[in-house]
Amino acid sequence: MVEVDARGLSCPEPLMMAMEAVKKNPKEKIKILVSEPHQKMNVEKYAKSQGKKISVRQLGSEFELIVE
Amino acid sequence: MNLTSSKKMLWASGAMLGGIAALLAYFGNPKNMAICVACFIRDTAGAMKFHQAEAVQYFRPEIVGFVAGAFLIALITKEYRSSAGSSPMIRFLLGVLMMIGSLVFLGCPLRMVIRMAAGDLNAYIALIGFVLGVATGSLALKKGFSLGRAYETKKSGGWVLPVILVGLLLLSVTTTLMASSESGPGSMRAPILLSLAGGLLFGAIAQKSRACFAGSVRDILLLKNFDLISVIGGFFVVMLIYNIATGGFHFSFSGQPVAHAQHIWNLLGMYVVGFAAVLAGGCPLRQLVLAGQGSSDSAITFLGMFVGAAVCHNFGLAAAAANAETNAPGGPAAAGKAAVLLCIVILLAIGFGIRKREDRQ
Numbered sequence: 001m002v003e004v005d006a007r008g009l010s011c012p013e014p015l016m017m018a019m020e021a022v023k024k025n026p027k028e029k030i031k032i033l034v035s036e037p038h039q040k041m042n043v044e045k046y047a048k049s050q051g052k053k054i055s056v057r058q059l060g061s062e063f064e065l066i067v068e
Numbered sequence: 069m070n071l072t073s074s075k076k077m078l079w080a081s082g083a084m085l086g087g088i089a090a091l092l093a094y095f096g097n098p099k100n101m102a103i104c105v106a107c108f109i110r111d112t113a114g115a116m117k118f119h120q121a122e123a124v125q126y127f128r129p130e131i132v133g134f135v136a137g138a139f140l141i142a143l144i145t146k147e148y149r150s151s152a153g154s155s156p157m158i159r160f161l162l163g164v165l166m167m168i169g170s171l172v173f174l175g176c177p178l179r180m181v182i183r184m185a186a187g188d189l190n191a192y193i194a195l196i197g198f199v200l201g202v203a204t205g206s207l208a209l210k211k212g213f214s215l216g217r218a219y220e221t222k223k224s225g226g227w228v229l230p231v232i233l234v235g236l237l238l239l240s241v242t243t244t245l246m247a248s249s250e251s252g253p254g255s256m257r258a259p260i261l262l263s264l265a266g267g268l269l270f271g272a273i274a275q276k277s278r279a280c281f282a283g284s285v286r287d288i289l290l291l292k293n294f295d296l297i298s299v300i301g302g303f304f305v306v307m308l309i310y311n312i313a314t315g316g317f318h319f320s321f322s323g324q325p326v327a328h329a330q331h332i333w334n335l336l337g338m339y340v341v342g343f344a345a346v347l348a349g350g351c352p353l354r355q356l357v358l359a360g361q362g363s364s365d366s367a368i369t370f371l372g373m374f375v376g377a378a379v380c381h382n383f384g385l386a387a388a389a390a391n392a393e394t395n396a397p398g399g400p401a402a403a404g405k406a407a408v409l410l411c412i413v414i415l416l417a418i419g420f421g422i423r424k425r426e427d428r429q
Binding site: 010011016 | 072147149154215216217218278286287295348349350
């Protein structure tokens with residue numbers, strides 16, 4: 001599984017990193033870590049727009065998103 | 069209520085923000101300044117005597133409202149998260165630069181849109197500069213620019229700015245410590261409670277809708293995403309209707325309130341704001357909202373803007389407004405022009421010179 005750690009980064013870096021990972025690894029499962037709720041939402045929206053399945057888990061004050 | 073769930077909701081959020089701005093302008097705020105973040109931080113710095121420009125001194129309750137509104141809604145919706153540590157001094161500097169650019173143009177991106185909605189053609193020239201600035205910042209991001217990570221801090225860290233601002237507002241209302249303009253833009257003000265309520269609501273809606281003037285252009289250029297621009301679209305339409313309805317719409321370069329027609333400096337001033345805002349992760353309004361929801365880094369950017377406003381007036385960097393009666397064309401003096409050019413050099417050095425984003429995958 002590809003991992004992207006975008007915790008603590010300013011917008012739009014988390015989404016840019018997620019997009020890059022999805023484009024580079026179209027067939028792999030990708031784990032993305034983000035800190036802010038709006039960043040979680042942006043990545044969710046993007047994954048859905050690409051027809052990907054996405055699951056979200058809250059880890060303390062941060063979020064783990066699995067895109068596949 | 070999820071304000072980002074659809075384009076319609078985002079448009080509606082922008083329209084509500086426009087409604088608040090129009091209401092405050094109607095009840096006394098300067099007509100086409102309405103709720104300008106840069107102007108109001110500048111007025112607040114003046115009220116606290118950090119600069120001595122007598123026409124622009126007033127402790128604006130709206131600024132307190134933006135931060136406190138975002139703070140309260142973030143607490144209620146559990147989006148409050150105290151964080152810090154992402155290159156704070158570079159962010160401080162970016163705040164100073166954003167304010168210099170804003171006060172050379174005479175307005176932040178929010179006021180640029182307000183002026184566009186009043187038919188001020190100078191604001192359309194500034195928009196070109198703003199888009200070019202956002203494009204340059206976006207290019208820096210593409211090349212790997214990053215200010216690095218922020219980390220979670222003590223929960224109380226994010227309370228400091230909202231609490232201090234509320235305290236200062238109370239002082240401004242109950243004592244004579246603060247300076248207060250008797251003429252000029254600083255003397256034009258909506259009633260305090262309305263200003264505060266409007267600011268609180270504005271901050272809360274901006275937090276929920278993620279409204280950001282730089283982010284909306286950046287997302288189009290970088291991500292082909294039109295979500296955030298929908299908020300600005302709604303805001304523009306309401307302000308346009310308000311201006312037409314109240315006779316405030318004049319399609320011209322000259323005769324615009326608190327503006328000048330020095331095209332190159334309007335363009336370059338907003339170029340600086342657009343560029344700096346993308347590097348800082350948001351426009352002046354967004355910085356206040358992020359500071360409210362717990363980011364000490366954005367609070368530092370706010371302090372940079374505050375100090376920048378004082379610097380602009382103490383050292384003659386802010387542009388003068390054109391004056392039809394005296395035929396004065398207005399615009400920045402030599403110091404202001406030199407400052408804008410220096411700002412661009414500094415931004416290029418920050419955006420393309422400092423450490424690149426490491427590969428985190």
